[in-house]
Amino acid sequence: MEKRRRIVVVGGSAAGPKAAAKARRIDNDAEVIILQKDADLSMASCGYPYYVGGFFDDRNMLICTPTGVTRNPQFYFNAKAIDARVNTEVTAIDRAGRTVLFRDTVTGETGELTYDKLIMATGSISRIPPVPGVDLEGITTLQSMKDADFLRKIGDEGKIKKAAVIGGGLIGIETCEALQLAGIEITVIELLPQLLTFLDWELAKLVENHVRSKGANVITDNGIAAFLGENGKLTGVKLQNGTELSCELAVVAIGVRPNVKLAQESGLEIGETGGIRVNEYMQTTDPDIYAVGDCVETLNRITGRKVLAPYGDLANLQGRVAGENAASENCVTFPGTIQTGICKVFDYTAGSTGLSEANAKRLGYDNIVTVINASPDKPGFMEGKLLVTKLVADKKTGMILGAQCIGPGNVNRQIAQWAMAIQGHLTVEDVVNADLPYAPPFSLAIDHGIATAHILQNKMKGRMKGISCAEVHRKVTSGESPFLIDVRQPEEFEQMRLGIGETLMPLGALRKCFNEMPKDKEKEIICYCKISLRGYEAALVLEGNGWKNVKVMEGGVLAWPYPREK
């Protein structure tokens, strides 16, 4: 009789169990073993912030199947014939002997297991700032069930009044919302000039404004210098600029790094990014060892470079690929990531796919074109909500390189469709006439994303000279004096306006008011409205009547990230 193949999986959070389950499905005869250091298995770790924030109360929902069965070793054994061992830490891999050594974290007992194929899913480790005071009581991360339980208890008890969230990335923002909903006064502290670095600055700033509008404090461009404490307990944080803030709780969310200790000690190659190097089969430099999830580096499909992409969805997809390959010899590949992400931020959603302008430039893409578009997601009569999108495309080919979208509107659909568009190598010209689902409860007749492509097409054809809010702001604050015209109705101007020296000139009156326009036809004129659709029409009218240097401020008043007069 043929020997049963033994597949050992190290790690039981997301990618590991998926790999194990897939391996079992592919090879019904294989022996599939998961070695999991923690007490829990297959935790929905992306759900922690929502448990902490009180979106649901039953913590078991994080470790149960949809029908309420806890994913414990018994479940794995009965439902999947997988031997899942918890509290079992793998301490070393003997690659020559194809053996793993492990230790029971409760009893301390050790043991070893041979394998035919090994799948490493060792996950990631929270980065901790190298500053004094990190061991004080009251400092936590939000990376484990234990962390989630700790923070949920704090929220439920209602004793803690002030907390600092160190880091304004995805997890930082989700944690900020969760704790703020629990009634805690929050300050988010971010070292970089903006929150959510998957967004370009202008969009991140709009998100920041929304976070502030919810009562949370945001400090950017300022890192933590020290945690302050008394009697071993956290009492505050000191920032790099000397500011001290009092707080009784600090959540560190400055990102994660791949947990590659075991891989490194075993002599597997680690990539420049710090993640385990794998090929398209999710195979490490040892052909008998696969690696998946947060511990690996992943190919960026757009740039061709390796990146770290610690996302739960990719972990699952990689697990599926590695599980199949480990069970049946390499036959399926993982193509990589386009770094799609999405994040709830109170009543806003922020999402991104592909390259931001900043990332594109950092990577040497200098022949790109971008546009910002603001519009409702649905008609006004169906209570449409604002979306602000920034699209990045290659100037020569028109290929879509990236899209970001934020706002209270349906960002989810926008990012999903852009992600598919990028994976289908669609160009701006393709998207301009895309056939997308339209009915008033679901979108505008011309979908927000299609309209964004229309504007970018107009820019690329030279019909519209766009200028960003940031550039207008720079001009105004540096003393340049472009002729600024707001082409909205007087009522709209009364309700909300920038107050940067603009002239109100409603589009409908524009053709009668050319005498109020600059005499110098070379003078720089910048038009805008609420979302700059009327602004665009105004620019065309002025250009049609001889003005030569007319620009449209992209996204209009709704995309303006700076303080307004009104």
Next chain:
Amino acid sequence: MEKRRRIVVVGGSAAGPKAAAKARRIDNDAEVIILQKDADLSMASCGYPYYVGGFFDDRNMLICTPTGVTRNPQFYFNAKAIDARVNTEVTAIDRAGRTVLFRDTVTGETGELTYDKLIMATGSISRIPPVPGVDLEGITTLQSMKDADFLRKIGDEGKIKKAAVIGGGLIGIETCEALQLAGIEITVIELLPQLLTFLDWELAKLVENHVRSKGANVITDNGIAAFLGENGKLTGVKLQNGTELSCELAVVAIGVRPNVKLAQESGLEIGETGGIRVNEYMQTTDPDIYAVGDCVETLNRITGRKVLAPYGDLANLQGRVAGENAASENCVTFPGTIQTGICKVFDYTAGSTGLSEANAKRLGYDNIVTVINASPDKPGFMEGKLLVTKLVADKKTGMILGAQCIGPGNVNRQIAQWAMAIQGHLTVEDVVNADLPYAPPFSLAIDHGIATAHILQNKMKGRMKGISCAEVHRKVTSGESPFLIDVRQPEEFEQMRLGIGETLMPLGALRKCFNEMPKDKEKEIICYCKISLRGYEAALVLEGNGWKNVKVMEGGVLAWPYPREK
């Protein structure tokens, strides 16, 4: 001085105004004239059902800009320098003389206008069943502002108790919901065996069950034979099978046909579909005449055939193309449609893009493969709601040909991403590892659409033998006796079950119960669970243990469109 180009647009609903606005933007010097038969301009006609249903009260929102300015001739003149003439019906086109003849529908005065380029946007006409009694008072369509006002008034007055909606397509279903919300007892009458023919039967039936669950009556496979009346007023409808139903109101929604009278009389070519024939520039057989919107036929990008696609979004996109071409010689093209559609059905959404299985087969695609998948759209802890998707792909190449999705979950995102996938010519293999936005408020870790591709991939690789609910129902009712096993938990079985002779055998106990399985290893066994993920695992276990003819009922209990025992 060069003569100003005159562009005349016939029709002022959706495609016409868009074409006019685009022409104006392209050529600031052109004279742009809209001739509109109705009193209103640029009506958001897709919004009528929501106005009737009371989703909003201000009817002006249907004819206003987002900032509340009514899109009347004054608005078009001031904001766009477009001469929009309402109550102006074009009665003839003198192509040789490049002249249109028109008549004021209020005063009866006639006139004529020469054109350089003409754009026809004459829309569509509601089909009316050729049966006795169609002129009775109380019979209407929902195609004009007048219709919308009439039905809204009926809803507000609350006098009418019973109404019939003739036709179970998009508009019929939207009207059904609108009137039902107004407290009227509704019966939807559909000639075909199902509602919403853009869906395959199984999915349409699930939608029908939902409509019934809201208290509306649905009669399929039965057309109207006559409208019945007394003293000129509608009192009921008689169906083709002889049934008579009393009702005081009937809304006819059996579809629309292109309004091609003017085009036909002018000698323009009409396609086999009944729509005006246009090329990729939206140009008719007369190079000086373009046509856009519901009155034209459109290329189906998947099949290469001409189809009628009377959708508001396509009308706008076509208008944009024709407007540009008319203003600047042919330079942009419209690539066609993939027939994407979406519809709100009470708490459900139903959407489709590309080809359904029925349509594919009708068109001769016989080498296709399909799958049905049911799952929540988000994790249970974020209150995920059901989605049921049917995916259609080419068996040889794996190219996605179509996707349909229904349910209370986020159908909008699913259809939007499938539409982009089809436009990017993605295959099942591509979608299997798609990188889509994931966070618990927005999707499952493995998105529902990706999971659907996973299942289809498993089918295509021969790992899963799927069987549709319809086929299982046929077997059971025709006296075949496959061995049916429901592999859910006993509690689930108690709450809800099919009752078609199945054996309850929870997945977790399956490996211990082989002795309860058929002795004959060739016996047909059909496994399922709530959504058939556990059903698939059960099938693999049985196959791994020697049973040779094991199938999985796709979509499980949640996709079963027939009555259940519980």
